[in-house]
Amino acid sequence: MPFWTLFFLIAPPVFLLTVVLIAYRKFAREDREIQ
Amino acid sequence: MSAIFIGFVLYLIIVFCVGLMTFRYSKTVSDYFIAGRKLNPWVVAFSERASGESAWLLIGVPGLTLASGFLGIWPAIGCTFGIVFSWIFIARRLREETGRYDAITLPDYLEARHRDSTKTLRIISALVIIFFFTIYVAAQFLAAGKVLNAAFDIPPFWGMVIGVCVILFYTVMGGFFAVAWTDLIQGIIMVFTLVVLPVAGIIYIGGFGPMAENIRFINPGLLSVTGVKTGLPLALTIIGSLGIGLGYMGQPHLLARYMSSRNKKELKKSMLIAVIWALLAFWGATLLGIIGMAILRNSMAEGLSAGAILKGDWFMHIDALGGRIDDAEKLMPMMAKFLTLPAIAGIMISGAIAAMMSTADSQLLSSTSAVAEDIYHKIFRKDAGQKQLVLISRIATIVIGLFAFAIALTTTQLVYHLVLFAWGGLGAVFGPSIFFSLWYKKTTRQGITAGMITALLTVIITNLIPVFKGTHVDLVFGFIMSILAILTVSSLTFKEEP
Numbered sequence: 002m003p004f005w006t007l008f009f010l011i012a013p014p015v016f017l018l019t020v021v022l023i024a025y026r027k028f029a030r031e032d033r034e035i036q
Numbered sequence: 037m038s039a040i041f042i043g044f045v046l047y048l049i050i051v052f053c054v055g056l057m058t059f060r061y062s063k064t065v066s067d068y069f070i071a072g073r074k075l076n077p078w079v080v081a082f083s084e085r086a087s088g089e090s091a092w093l094l095i096g097v098p099g100l101t102l103a104s105g106f107l108g109i110w111p112a113i114g115c116t117f118g119i120v121f122s123w124i125f126i127a128r129r130l131r132e133e134t135g136r137y138d139a140i141t142l143p144d145y146l147e148a149r150h151r152d153s154t155k156t157l158r159i160i161s162a163l164v165i166i167f168f169f170t171i172y173v174a175a176q177f178l179a180a181g182k183v184l185n186a187a188f189d190i191p192p193f194w195g196m197v198i199g200v201c202v203i204l205f206y207t208v209m210g211g212f213f214a215v216a217w218t219d220l221i222q223g224i225i226m227v228f229t230l231v232v233l234p235v236a237g238i239i240y241i242g243g244f245g246p247m248a249e250n251i252r253f254i255n256p257g258l259l260s261v262t263g264v265k266t267g268l269p270l271a272l273t274i275i276g277s278l279g280i281g282l283g284y285m286g287q288p289h290l291l292a293r294y295m296s297s298r299n300k301k302e303l304k305k306s307m308l309i310a311v312i313w314a315l316l317a318f319w320g321a322t323l324l325g326i327i328g329m330a331i332l333r334n335s336m337a338e339g340l341s342a343g344a345i346l347k348g349d350w351f352m353h354i355d356a357l358g359g360r361i362d363d364a365e366k367l368m369p370m371m372a373k374f375l376t377l378p379a380i381a382g383i384m385i386s387g388a389i390a391a392m393m394s395t396a397d398s399q400l401l402s403s404t405s406a407v408a409e410d411i412y413h414k415i416f417r418k419d420a421g422q423k424q425l426v427l428i429s430r431i432a433t434i435v436i437g438l439f440a441f442a443i444a445l446t447t448t449q450l451v452y453h454l455v456l457f458a459w460g461g462l463g464a465v466f467g468p469s470i471f472f473s474l475w476y477k478k479t480t481r482q483g484i485t486a487g488m489i490t491a492l493l494t495v496i497i498t499n500l501i502p503v504f505k506g507t508h509v510d511l512v513f514g515f516i517m518s519i520l521a522i523l524t525v526s527s528l529t530f531k532e533e534p
Contacts, residue, residue, distance in 0.1 A: 002248045002259055006106050009261050013113050014315045017120050021311045024124045028304040 043382025058210025068211035081309035082223035087398035101325025105258025110277030118281025169403035176396035222390035230320030237327035276508035283463025464514025483526030491518035
């Protein structure tokens with residue numbers, strides 16, 4: 002399969018999952034601080 | 037009676053039961069429109085996802101990649117980025133703010149946030165919601181007719197009647213509780229279908245290598261993310277496809293899901309569940325079309341007619357070199373029948389109907405809230421009691437549902453164009469308005485009013501220009517114009533409070 006096809010198949014989900022996990026940790030920290 | 041039909045009837049019985057069981061929970065308008073802010077994180081996540089994706093995800097996206105190859109990956113990328121952005125930047129903040137203002141609807145929130153005593157924001161936003169959602173619900177009813185016709189050979193008119201009756205029954209009975217709990221069931225069926233079918237398909241074809249080989253034989257361009265397009269048509273396709281994702285943060289029926297969470301903290305768990313759901317479902321739907329294309333080509337290479345291989349009822353006119361079938365959108369039901377047992381295929385085909393219902397019921401409830409709460413209660417009958425308001429809301433649900441049914445019967449537009457128009461209109465009108473109201477202190481009532489009107493006009497005008505018809509650029513243009521209008525007018529009208 003062409004390189005860019007593989008890239009666009011794999012990179013967006015990996016990137017988005019990473020972003021969401023970082024956001025989750027940040028929100029968890031905020032919620033702990035409020036408590 | 038076929039196993040597929042039994043699967044569908046079982047599904048209908050379950051949603052009827054949910055309607056009956058949730059009837060007693062809707063005692064106030066807050067219960068009826070946002071489940072009294074009592075939903076747990078799993079229901080919130082699945083309800084947001086099932087309401088956010090209509091039959092387009094199960095039927096339209098696989099059909100798109102079957103017809104255009106990996107060029108069809110751009111909507112999946114655009115949508116998942118939009119979903120993640122909305123969960124991170126809108127969900128928690130909106131839940132917190134609407135809780136603070138005790139706002140049940142988006143017009144409630146906009147009016148309270150901007151201290152709008154003139155009711156301008158409430159009236160404009162309620163009218164936009166009623167206008168676009170009536171079109172949107174009509175499109176979902178049309179889709180119900182088509183799906184039931186394709187699956188069970190029921191005439192489209194009676195397919196629509198069945199869809200309308202089922203949705204109206206459980207929505208009127210249980211309000212948001214019924215809609216959210218049926219969404220949970222519908223969301224599970226949808227993601228199950230979109231994970232199991234591509235996996236079964238890839239096992240059948242023998243892995244990604246043979247899949248790519250079969251597609252390369254049809255046309256090597258189908259393996260590229262730029263497809264066989266070049267120049268301006270390619271640029272418009274990619275921008276438009278990515279732009280679909282901008283719409284998520286402006287859909288009132290999805291924002292209501294954030295508002296229905298028990299509290300702000302639990303939304304982070306909902307976010308994780310919803311994003312994993314979205315990634316599995318969108319990538320599954322995209323790959324399903326590609327794998328379907330490879331299976332078709334493989335079947336022909338084995339010297340068998342693809343029609344015979346695939347039971348002969350849908351893939352009638354396969355042109356192996358062009359990769360065409362008579363109707364690309366029938367791929368999902370056909371693959372389900374071909375790759376799985378009849379009972380499982382029944383559940384999967386019910387999943388397409390479930391996807392349509394889970395979107396239509398949420399939109400119906402949002403337009404009802406605009407009529408019953410935003411206009412009737414907050415403008416004409418401020419002293420109305422909760423019991424009376426719930427009754428009025430139930431009547432409004434029936435009236436709007438029947439009105440949308442009448443539009444579905446008389447429209448000559450394709451479902452796809454109606455959905456595009458409504459998605460673009462709502463996304464452009466509410467997306468920037470909500471984002472700036474939540475995050476930018478200097479946003480003013482005049483700025484939001486200018487933004488909403490500019491977005492609405494831009495979307496309508498863009499749709500009238502032939503070169504942009506059928507693309508999603510109306511939403512992109514509307515979004516940009518709305519941001520410019522909000523920032524310009526707000527900067528001119530903002531005054532520091534003494």
